Amino acid sequence: MSGELRDNRGRGEAEWGLPAVHPEGRKFGVIAIGVALFFGLVVGWEALGWLLAALSAGIFAFFRDPERVVPQGDNAIVSPADGQVSLIAQVPPPVEMQNAAEDGSPGLGSDPVTRISIFMSVFDVHINRSPIAGTIRRIIYVPGRFMNADLDKASDDNERQHMLVERADGTRIAFTQIAGLVARRIVPFVKPGDIVAAGQRIGLIRFGSRVDIYLPAGTDAKVLLGQRVIAGETILAEIGTTGLLEGVNQ
Template structure:
């Protein structure tokens, strides 16, 4: 069950179960399932079968499995399922820097490490909080729908910036970016919400990317090409700069 204690001392009860389907996806599944049934009733099999398979694809896309979230204040966990496609030094988005007029201090100016996670249509698209704390900003930016794997998608695509501040003042910013197929970013949180690390914060419909901006003095614990899991994979330890190397196979 969600919330059960699972650890390396044998506590908890492990078991496989079908992942739930997020409510955001149920309406799409109902539409495609209805179309499949109607076309089957009309004996339009060439349409009915593809619509039936599309229904299964929609259900798979909106699956919402439970996750076992690491509980350590030094960890920044992955906000998205997918592949680490870019690790680079950049200036954080202007929408997350400085005072936005609300009296809330954003990220400091200056280069930081950005870890980009590309989500294919086969990945889980529920995004989760990389740290626990107060949601300070949720800023939606309209834009284009270029391939989310491109570096310039961070500045030109439709996107939504989020800023979370921990009780000790450490802030993490991250950005949900729409891709070629994605046409809507759906937030689950708003400024002022108190959230836990690994908590669901939103989704991006039908393929996209999430950028995470690490604090100064923090290097990623992941490498290019690595597959990460939202709410489980540790992206970085705050304040540490290990050199992590991998060999592609």
């Protein structure tokens, strides 16, 4: 049940069920089913009808919206996206987030921080979630190109949307939704001033993309390059925690 508290002592209930389909995707699935029925039953092109029926099932699967169990640690930064950690680098924050905003809220500055890039294929869940609890301070949309989102320069060249979340203690974390070769629409669910919980749904990107998250200064990643992460569940880092982690690909 959504909102139920669970812990590592067995509190809560575990259940299985088919994930819901986000309303943003239902219309696309219904349209695909309608087209499949038209060609399969009205026109009589059964092969094409079955092909379109399979496509409609894929559309519903793409927009699936499963429940997640979000860790509640005070300093935990959870993954904003499902996918694979494709890049970890020390880079300056996005230029749009470096300076103070018009309302006087501070920016992130230009000093390099750790950026974790998460690549989402068309088979991943594309609902994005807030990495921390706090207030949405900025949402900045930047038009751009539609290159392969797995490339490093996609952070600067592709169509993207930056979000800045501020905790009650003033810690600020930025993350960026980046469109890719197939993705053509970034859909936000929140607006500046909204208060969000860690792991709360904040938007989606249609059809393959990437999310970058910029960790606070003095914080290192707790995930490794190539690792699979789950939005709202995988802890990417703990604020103020540093140290080298190594893994072996097997």
